[in-house]
Amino acid sequence: QSALTQPASVSGSPGQSIAISCTGTSSDVGGYDYVSWYQQHPGKAPKLMIHAVSNRPSGVSDRFSGSKSGNTASLTISGLQVEDEADYYCSSKRSSTSLVFGGGTKLTVL
């Protein structure tokens, strides 16, 4: 099954804002409000940052926000911090019994 499309890399300076896109189709991103975002630091398990398009789990900084328009979802990180440097993955429900991840985006904080 084909993955959702994310940019391979994005970068920003401390204090800036960046956005990571996640493009799918009407069968996944566009068809369900079940888009999630995960942060993964090297050698660590992924951590849920956003669920249901724009909801933050308890304990996640409000510098992280999510949105969706059509078949494209976005994760925005404001006030970039050095510790935000990590890989980010989106995921979406795809059909009633399936889920798909994006290819991942490496965020570099310069």
Add this chain to the structure above:
Amino acid sequence: QVQLVQSGSELKKPGASVKISCMASGYAFTGYGMNWVRQAPGQGLEWMGWINPKTGSPTYAQGFTRRFVFSLDTSVSTTYLQISSLKAEDTAMYYCARDGLGNAFDIWGQGTMVTVSS
């Protein structure tokens, strides 16, 4: 606290089988679906499927329907992933992850590295 603890790293020869465990604690085991996610070295996350802990019914993603088996033992709050006829391309980190928020994985195991090499 709520956590998933996975079994340790495995080194297997091609053609062998492996069974990985994922023990849940701190929450009602049968209340949440358990998913499995594969991550090959240097690669992204790949959803393998999930198992319903109430019914024991598994759902497998495309590409994981032949050599992969999900099972569970509710008496010890543990989910298992068995992979048979191992190939070099099965070398990866395997994660279990709880679906706590509706198609969103809020709790992850620490991962189990499986290396397949002759």
